[in-house]
Each structure stands twice: as C-alpha cells, then as structure tokens.
Amino acid sequence: MGCFGVIRAEGVTKIFGPDPESILPLLKQGKKKEEIQRETGHVVGVNNASFELEPGEVFVIMGLSGSGKSTLIRCINRLIDPTAGKIILKHPERGEEDIAAMDAEGLRHIRTHEMSMVFQHFALFPHRTVLSNVVYGLEIQGRDKKEREELGRKFLAMVGLEGWEDHYPFELSGGMQQRVGLARAVATEGKVLLMDEPFSALDPLIKVQMQNELIKIQQELGRTILFITHDLDEAMRIGDHIAIMDGGEIVQIGNPEEILVNPRTEYVANFVEHADPTGVITASTVALPFKAPHFEPAGEEGGLSYYVRHGYPDIRFGVDNQGCLQKLVVNGEEAALADLDEALARERTGPERRVDTTVQCNEDTILRQVLRGRAFTQLPVIVRDTEQRITGVIDEPELIHGILEKRGYALTEEAASA
Amino acid sequence: MNDLVPVLGGFLSDPFDLIDIPVREWVTEFVNWIVATFREFFRTWISPPVRGTMEAIQWALTSTPPLIFLAVLFIIGWRAASWKVGLFAVIAFAFVGFMGVWYELMITLSLVATAVLFCLLIGVPLGILCSRKDWFYTGMRPVLDIMQTTPPFVYLVPAVMLFSIGNVPGLIATIIFAMPPTIRLTNLGIRQVQTEFIEAATAFGSTPRQILWKVQLPLALPTIMAGLNQTIMLSLSMVVIAAIIGAGGLGLEVYAGLERLNIGQAFVGGIGIVLLAMVLDRITQGLGDKGPASRAKKSE
Ligand SMILES: Nc1ncnc2c1ncn2[C@@H]1O[C@H](COP(=O)(O)OP(=O)(O)OP(=O)(O)O)[C@@H](O)[C@H]1O
Numbered sequence: 098m099g100c101f102g103v104i105r106a107e108g109v110t111k112i113f114g115p116d117p118e119s120i121l122p123l124l125k126q127g128k129k130k131e132e133i134q135r136e137t138g139h140v141v142g143v144n145n146a147s148f149e150l151e152p153g154e155v156f157v158i159m160g161l162s163g164s165g166k167s168t169l170i171r172c173i174n175r176l177i178d179p180t181a182g183k184i185i186l187k188h189p190e191r192g193e194e195d196i197a198a199m200d201a202e203g204l205r206h207i208r209t210h211e212m213s214m215v216f217q218h219f220a221l222f223p224h225r226t227v228l229s230n231v232v233y234g235l236e237i238q239g240r241d242k243k244e245r246e247e248l249g250r251k252f253l254a255m256v257g258l259e260g261w262e263d264h265y266p267f268e269l270s271g272g273m274q275q276r277v278g279l280a281r282a283v284a285t286e287g288k289v290l291l292m293d294e295p296f297s298a299l300d301p302l303i304k305v306q307m308q309n310e311l312i313k314i315q316q317e318l319g320r321t322i323l324f325i326t327h328d329l330d331e332a333m334r335i336g337d338h339i340a341i342m343d344g345g346e347i348v349q350i351g352n353p354e355e356i357l358v359n360p361r362t363e364y365v366a367n368f369v370e371h372a373d374p375t376g377v378i379t380a381s382t383v384a385l386p387f388k389a390p391h392f393e394p395a396g397e398e399g400g401l402s403y404y405v406r407h408g409y410p411d412i413r414f415g416v417d418n419q420g421c422l423q424k425l426v427v428n429g430e431e432a433a434l435a436d437l438d439e440a441l442a443r444e445r446t447g448p449e450r451r452v453d454t455t456v457q458c459n460e461d462t463i464l465r466q467v468l469r470g471r472a473f474t475q476l477p478v479i480v481r482d483t484e485q486r487i488t489g490v491i492d493e494p495e496l497i498h499g500i501l502e503k504r505g506y507a508l509t510e511e512a513a514s515a
Numbered sequence: 516m517n518d519l520v521p522v523l524g525g526f527l528s529d530p531f532d533l534i535d536i537p538v539r540e541w542v543t544e545f546v547n548w549i550v551a552t553f554r555e556f557f558r559t560w561i562s563p564p565v566r567g568t569m570e571a572i573q574w575a576l577t578s579t580p581p582l583i584f585l586a587v588l589f590i591i592g593w594r595a596a597s598w599k600v601g602l603f604a605v606i607a608f609a610f611v612g613f614m615g616v617w618y619e620l621m622i623t624l625s626l627v628a629t630a631v632l633f634c635l636l637i638g639v640p641l642g643i644l645c646s647r648k649d650w651f652y653t654g655m656r657p658v659l660d661i662m663q664t665t666p667p668f669v670y671l672v673p674a675v676m677l678f679s680i681g682n683v684p685g686l687i688a689t690i691i692f693a694m695p696p697t698i699r700l701t702n703l704g705i706r707q708v709q710t711e712f713i714e715a716a717t718a719f720g721s722t723p724r725q726i727l728w729k730v731q732l733p734l735a736l737p738t739i740m741a742g743l744n745q746t747i748m749l750s751l752s753m754v755v756i757a758a759i760i761g762a763g764g765l766g767l768e769v770y771a772g773l774e775r776l777n778i779g780q781a782f783v784g785g786i787g788i789v790l791l792a793m794v795l796d797r798i799t800q801g802l803g804d805k806g807p808a809s810r811a812k813k814s815e
C-alpha cells in the first residue's frame with residue numbers, strides 16, 4: 098500500500114460571490130465570515146483549511162450546518178473550484194500533483210481512477226438498475242461489459258445486496274440505496290473515498306450497522322476515507338482523526354480522544370459536551386499517574402519497593418526494580434492480579450464485587466472496559482504499559498472525573514498550573 | 516392661421532391618418548426578395564429529402580395489407596401502453612376503414628409521421644442546445660413564440676411561394692408549426708434534471724457528452740415524450756389545414772366536403788382525423804409513462 102493517493106490540503110479557501118478574489122485580503126486581515134458577508138455580500142464557504150489524510154485512515158470533518166463541510170469536500174474533487182489553496186494528491190508514480198490547478202483532462206483522470214464519492218441523498222441514477230448504477234464508474238473508465246458486470250456483482254455482494262442487481266433504486270429502502278451508493282464508489286478502486294454525510298439520512302439503527310460495515314470494507318480494501326458528519330458519536334466511532342469546522346475554518350484537528358479530552362475552543366467544547374466518553378477515553382488518560390506526589394514510598398521487602406496512594410495507606414503496591422507490579426497487599430493480605438479481559442471473559446460480573454482480586458488493563462483500554470473491571474472488583478484497576486510496567490491506577494475518583502469532566506487528572510493539573 | 520383648424524380637426528378625429536407605416540409593402544417586398552433569392556436553394560436542398568422521406572413512408576403504409584397493418588398496430592399499442600390501447604387503436608382504425616377512407620387515413624398518417632420525424636430530428640438537437648447555452652435559449656424564445664402564435668394559415672402563403680403547391684409545402688409548414696413543443700420540452704426536461712445526478716456523474720469523471728447521453732437525456736425522456744405528444748397533435752391539426760394548398764389525405768376529404776357543401780364527406784374525414792388523433796395520443800402517452808425514469812418519479 099505505502100502512501101498511495103493520499104491527500105494534503107493547504108490553505109483551501111472558497112468564497113461565493115461576484116468577485117471572490119477581492120475578499121482574500123480581507124480574510125488575511127482576520128475578518129470574520131459574518132463581517133465579510135455584511136459588508137461585501139460575499140459568503141465565505143471555507144477559509145484557509147489545511148489538513149492531511151494518512152494512508153488507510155478515516156478522516157472525519159465535523160461541524161454544524163453551514164460550517165462549510167460540503168464546500169470543503171467538494172473542493173477536494175473540484176465539484177467546486179476553490180478560490181485559493183492547494184490540494185496535493187500524492188501519487189505513487191507521478192509524484193505530487195495539485196488538484197486545484199489541474200485541467201479538465203487531469204481532473205477526469207483523478208475522478209475516474211483516484212477518488213470517488215458517496216452522497217448524502219444517495220444520488221443513484223433512477224433510470225438505471227442497481228447493477229448498472231454500481232458499474233457507472235467502471236463504464237466511464239471504459240472497461241468492457243463483461244468485466245464491469247463481474248466487478249459490479251462482486252462489490253454488490255460485498256455490501257450484502259446479492260440478488261438485487263436488476264431492481265431499480267426506488268424499489269430499495271434508504272439503507273439499501275446507500276449500500277448501492279457505497280458499492281458504486283468503491284467499485285472504481287480509487288484509493289480515496291469522499292463521503293458527504295453518507296449516513297445522515299438513515300435511521301439510527303441502520304446508521305450504526307452501516308458504520309460498522311464501512312469500517313469492515315475499509316479494512317478489507319485499504320481505502321483512505323474523508324468522511325463528513327455532524328454527528329459527534331458517528332465521528333468518534335469511525336474517525337481516526339477528526340477536524341472540527343466552525344464558520345468555514347478548521348478550529349481543531351486531533352484523534353477522537355484528544356478532541357474530547359482537550360477541546361481547544363468553546364465551540365468544540367460545546368460540541369463534545371454531550372458525547373459518550375466511555376467508548377473514546379482510554380485508561381491512560383483517566384488514570385492517576387503512578388508517581389509522586391500521588392504515590393509515596395512505604396518501605397522495601399523481599400526485593401520489592403512498596404508504595405501507597407496518598408491518603409489510602411491500606412493498599413500497598415509492591416513493585417520490582419523493572420517497574421512491574423508484583424504484589425498488591427490489601428489490609429495485610431495479598432490480593433490476586435488478573436488480566437482485565439481474561440477476568441471478564443472468565444467470570445460474569447454480578448452484585449458481588451471481588452475484594453481478593455484486582456485487574457490490570459493496558460493504557461489504550463477504553464473507559465467502558467475499565468468500568469466493567471470496576472464492577473468486577475472493589476480494588477483499584479491497574480494500568481500497565483506495553484512492557485508491563487505500572488503507569489497508573491484507576492479508582493472511583495478517577496472514573497467519576499473521567500466520565501463527568503471528560504478529562505484526566507494529568508490534564509486537569511496541567512490546565513490548573515498553566 | 517385659418518388653415519390650421521381643419522388639419523387639427525382631422526388629427527383629432529383620426530390621429531392615425533397623419534403617419535403611414537407601410538408594413539404591407541415591406542413584408543411583400545421582403546417575402547418577394549426571399550422567394551427570389553432562396554427559391555432555388557429550397558427546391559434543390561430542402562424539398563427532396565422531405566419528399567423522399569414522405570414518399571417512402573407513404574409507400575410502406577399504403578402497400579401494407581390492412582389486416583397486417585392492424586395486427587402490427589395492436590402490438591404497438593399493447594407494447595407501448597396496454598392491450599386496451601392496442602384494441603382501441605385497432606377498432607378505431609377499422610372503423611375508419613369501414614367508412615371507406617382507409618387510403619386517405621394512410622396518407623394522413625404518412626404526412627404526420629414525416630412531419631414528426633423531421634420535428635424530432637431538428638427539434639431535439641435544438642432543444643439540447645437551448646438547455647446548454649443560455650444565450651441560445653434567449654435568442655430562441657421569441658422565435659419559438661412567433662412559430663407557435665402565428666396563425667397556421669399564415670405559413671401557407673410563403674410555403675406555396677417557395678415550394679409551389681402539393682404535399683411538400685404543406686409538410687414544411689407543418690414541421691415549422693409543430694416543432695416548438697419538442698424544442699421547449701427537450702430544453703425543459705434537460706434543465707429539470709436534478710443537480711445531484713449531474714454532480715454524481717461528474718464526480719465519477721464523466722465528460723459533458725457522457726453526462727448528456729447517460730444521465731440528462733434518459734432522465735428528460737418523459738418530458739421529451741410529452742413534447743413529442745404535443746408535436747404529433749399539432750402536426751395532425753396542421754396537416755388538415757395544409758389540404759388547402761394541396762396536401763392529400765383526410766384533410767382533403769374535409770376541405771373538399773366543405774367546398775362542395777357535402778357535409779357527409781366532410782364529417783367522414785373529420786371523424787377519421789379525431790380517431791387518428793386519439794390513437795396517436797394514447798400510444799405516445801403510454802410510451803412516456805413507461806421506462807424507469809418516469810416510474811421512479813411516480814413512486815416518489
Ligand atoms: N453555491 C453557493 N453560493 C453561495 N453560498 C453558498 C453556496 N454553497 C454554499 N454556500 C454557503 O457556504 C456556507 C457553507 O455551506 P456548506 O453547504 O458547505 O455547509 P455544510 O457544512 O455542508 O452544511 P450542512 O450540514 O447543512 O450540509 C454556507 O454559509 C452556505 O450558505
């Protein structure tokens with residue numbers, strides 16, 4: 098795979114109106130969208146957007162209605178011509194090409210072979226059968242009939258629509274229609290998939306189903322996806338990176354956890370306020386770091402150094418010289434250490450919580466799983482790094498803080514000291 | 516001073532006497548000029564293809580045995596619309612045959628078919644052009660208005676002057692008179708195609724030509740068919756009028772009947788025309804309602 102057909106946007110700007118170029122200096126001066134609209138009647142669709150798609154990732158652009166998401170994604174394949182900026186396509190053979198400066202012929206090549214698109218309202222051709230919709234891009238590529246029908250059937254099967262080849266789009270439900278839209282887009286075997294709110298028109302249940310299938314297909318085919326949504330949970334579920342747009346500008350780019358835990362502006366904070374953090378925030382974020390001043394030494398014994406948490410002298414953590422937790426002593430009795438996933442697989446959690454065993458999880462274990470661990474045991478959950486060294490401890494205060502504030506202690510402290 | 520009084524009085528009582536715009540003379544001179552300049556051109560380049568097409572269709576229709584014709588008609592009506600329409604068409608045509616004007620019916624049908632064929636050949640490309648170039652459409656609109664609102668009789672005079680009398684001038688007048696709906700509705704149908712489909716086709720790398728053929732025209736087809744239906748009806752009405760300048764068929768029955776005050780003969784021709792109109796209307800409407808594009812529209 099390597100870095101095939103991956104995209105970098107540099108300062109992409111789109112202004113609607115009679116003389117868009119004349120507005121660029123105003124934007125440079127830092128004038129806002131509303132001001133420019135009031136004073137000149139021009140609408141700023143996108144202002145100076147820069148981002149980069151890594152190979153094989155799902156990059157989500159999120160923002161409220163009118164924030165410029167559709168305009169931005171349409172600039173990428175030039176359904177809209179950007180007023181300024183570059184859209185660099187990294188091509189394995191031809192090197193870097195600027196889509197924004199490309200002529201009609203070059204554009205057609207990009208659209209037929211490098212990137213395809215899925216639309217919010219499906220945009221299936223109503224006069225074509227399902228199969229002939231799916232093969233539309235292949236037809237434009239000039240493949241012969243037999244080959245494209247073979248491929249078309251393959252991709253239809255991939256989205257679970259075998260047997261629907263000869264039906265017409267209006268005979269299908271919304272979810273099925275968007276499956277056809279997806280099959281049509283992946284069938285061209287372009288490396289980049291542009292999706293403008295593809296699931297927004299679908300019922301919540303169908304939506305989740307489609308998200309899972311998209312992830313499956315994406316992993317199978319190794320496509321790079323630029324995905325637009327205004328649904329934060331959707332963004333968090335499928336996005337490797339999320340860019341948040343406000344008034345035509347990208348105000349923050351980060352992975353879901355960064356956005357959730359560390360929103361950079363008021364707008365982003367409002368956006369993430371109601372998000373469900375349990376599937377996004379990881380153990381290392383909420384854990385109390387296993388170091389001073391939170392933990393203090395409590396003697397040595399049998400080659401292990403013991404520590405206690407400040408204010409909790411009853412639980413002693415015995416750590417060897419590698420930094421690995423070897424013994425947990427609770428009220429003078431040794432408690433067993435189990436792996437979180439194994440323990441949960443072995444025993445169902447019930448009303449009785451264990452006091453003689455605790456669980457250890459990894460730094461990237463999600464909060465939801467840690468909560469299950471806490472239902473299993475009353476003792477603190479231990480967080481380890483990849484070399485099995487203890488890096489943090491999660492007890493009630495950390496869980497409550499993580500869920501309510503969507504923040505870890507470490508970050509709160511940083512913010513307080515800053 | 517006193518001279519002024521009668522002049523003023525005359526102006527007040529008839530203000531239009533003062534200035535005379537000689538439109539009559541201008542038009543006469545203009546038409547004369549056109550006739551003198553282009554007659555040769557029209558007779559050598561426009562007449563032959565129209566005449567040839569018409570004669571071929573006429574030969575095919577008149578030499579087909581009526582029973583075979585009726586069988587084919589049934590199949591066409593059935594495939595295009597429904598078996599009911601097929602049956603209706605057969606009964607209507609048979610009735611005209613039993614009235615004794617089968618041959619005239621075939622002549623009229625071949626005139627209409629020729630006119631409609633040329634309307635499509637010229638009108639659809641013009642409609643496409645209108646839909647793609649706004650300046651062309653702007654220029655075309657007054658022309659279309661003139662073509663449609665000019666009383667049909669007015670076409671006949673220059674047609675006769677250019678082509679003499681007979682079927683061909685009648686056909687030319689019919690083609691001009693009946694073409695506007697095809698142009699208008701082709702244009703409208705293409706412009707009405709939703710941008711999301713154009714956008715999707717573009718996003719998959721289609722050329723403008725591919726978009727036209729693969730997306731716009733198929734989706735505009737129901738509207739174009741509605742235009743075709745109107746064109747057929749208009750050409751049928753004009754073909755009757757064209758009997759005045761020597762076009763044959765059912766129109767001639769009506770015209771000749773009226774001239775000789777033979778009400779019965781005129782009526783037979785009239786009934787034949789009405790039945791033909793109904794059959795053609797049902798069949799083309801059926802055609803327009805078929806096809807996935809219009810079915811998709813209905814299910815919305
Ligand atoms: N063709 C156009 N002409 C003028 N202004 C436009 C045009 N297209 C979009 N805009 C404006 O650009 C801004 C961004 O619109 P855009 O459609 O990109 O928003 P969006 O984030 O996709 O919103 P939504 O979630 O509603 O789809 C809006 O203020 C809109 O009014």
Ligand SMILES: [Mg+2]
Nearest residue numbers: 166167168294
């Ligand atoms: Mg949008």
